[in-house]
Amino acid sequence: MSTTVAIVGGGWAGLACAVDCVRRGLQPTVFEAAPQVGGRARTVRMDGLPLDNGQHILIGAYSETLALMRAVGADPDALLQRQPLALEFDDGFSLRAHSSGRLGLAIAFLRACGMSWRDRLAALRLMRALRRTPAADETVAALLARTAQTDGAIKHLWAPLCIAALNTSIEQSSARVFARVLTDSLMGPPGAADLLLPRADLGSLLPEPALFWLRAHGASVNTGTRVRAVRQQADGFAIEVPDGAPCFDRVVFACSPHQLPALLGDxxxxxDIARQIAALAYEAITTVYAAFDARTRLPAAMTGFVAGEPHWVFDSGQLxxxxxxxxxxxxxxxxxxEETERTVLAALRSQFPALSDPLWVRTISERRATFRCTPGRTAIEQPRDSRIAIAGDYLVADYPATLEAAVRSGLAAASRLAGASCKTQNSSGK
Structure with a gap:
């Protein structure tokens, strides 16, 4: 008889875990409180309009995410627009990398429009410094000061990349995590730094295909079902939901971290793990959607604003x-x-004077979109009980909150429980 696994949370981590559980011969059941799967990267409806709850950018280094998409029948080549790293800003700055790796990056710096020679040399100096991970963590601002970065390099490269990858300002962000991101992407293998811009809504990238795949393979996915408590029993774990308390052999906590301490309390x-998770601080992400005349087209699919608010503007029609x-x-x-909407619309009108008044505006804010990626953060260890696993993008100490981190954590949780299942079977003589 298959080992049963309760997965609390149907975000990208929980779905990755569920898919891998099926592939490993386990029997998963997903419990998701929201009406739809996807967690903090999903499609929602506002006044009947299907909108993503945040604009996400994937990169070529997201190997596990891309592999999982293919496994559940979502074709990354069709759903994602791949392009070499390109940074276009409202003040005319432009950088395009035609290949990944140190050489391709160096050429991109040399050819960038809007960078002085001092800026270019400073950028290359930082990339050389990242070959060695600093022994002690510091803020990104301290790293930039220590490597004598220029105002131009900070404004057009490091500050925008830091806020995009870590969702935390350079004054607060961990230099160790930022260095890891830059090393894996800009200095990674060919294609690692490519931007993968969604051509479809977030639900179509992974959540909905994974949902169909899981149900086709006999797994149970229960949306609109909030887990009230998880209680340990002699033969497993009782999952308390509104219509009962079914028992499972194993349990994975893949819900948002701010919800987890209460569930771990019993x-x-x-x-100790609950206290670590409760100590996490969070950053918000707000997306202002504005609909203009259908003939509206911006010069680039993605434009950065050096003053922030918005940090980036995406032209959905080009995606x-x-x-x-x-x-x-x-x-x-x-x-x-209201303040954010006014600021974003004013920035759009200032940069693109030909824009007419918007037909409608909708704003979505995720108050806890990511954890605050500050220096000195330590890894959260898995429970001693090998029948329990935790999955989420906040578990890895030297990586920020990304879709790839969520997927990797879900796969690791499935692997952990599969190993525990094998040990149990061996000890019982099966």
Whole structure:
């Protein structure tokens, strides 16, 4: 009889775990409180309009995410627009890398429009420094000062890349994590730094194909089902949901970290882990969607704004979405919805004077979009009980909150439980 696994949370980590459980011969059941799967990267409906709850950018280094998409029948080549790293800003700065790796990056720096020679040399100096991971962590701002980065390099390269990857300002971000991201992408193998811009809504990239794949393979996915408590029993774990308390052999906690301490409270030996998770701080991401005339087309599919708010504007019409729909993204957002909308619309009108008044505006804010990626953060260890696993993008100490981190954590959780299942079978003589 297959080992049963309860997975609390149907985000990208929980779905990755569920798919891999099926592939490993385990029997997963997913419990998701929201009406749809996808967690913090999903498609929602506002006044009947299908909108992503945030604009996400994938990169070529997301190997496990791309492999999982293919495994559940979602073709990355069709769903994602791959292009070499390109940074286009509202003040005319432009950088395009035609290949990954140190040589391709060096050539991109040398050819960039809007960089002085001092800026170029400073950027190359930082990349050389990243060959050696610093022994002690520091803020990104301290790293930039220590490597004598120029104002131009910071404004057009390091500050935008930091806020995009870590969703935390350079004054607060971990230099170790930032160095890891740059090393894996800009200095990675060919294609690692490529931008993968979604041509479809977030639900189509992984959540919905994974949902169909899981149900086709006999797994149970329960949306709109909030887990109230998880209690350990002699033969497994009781999952308390509104219509009962079914028992499972194993359990994976893949819900948002701010919800987790309360669920761990009834399990023995989990207090230290619960305290670690409760200590996490968060950053918000706000996306302002503005619909203009269908003939509206921006000069680039993705434009950066050096002053921030928005940090980036995406032209959905160039990415397979509705023509005229623009999405302004504000990372680490802290203003009210009304303030953010006014600021984003004013920036759009200033940069693109030909824009007419928007037909409609909708704003989506994820208050806990990512954890705050500060120096000195330590890894959260898995429970001693090998029948329990935790999955989520916050588990790896030297990586930020990304879709790839979520997927990798889900796969690791499935591997952990599969190993525990083998040990149990061997000890029982099966």
């Amino acid at each position: 399990l023995p030996g989990m207090q 397979g979405g509705p023509p005229g729909l623009l999405a302004g993204v504000v990372s680490a957002a802290n203003g009210t919805r």
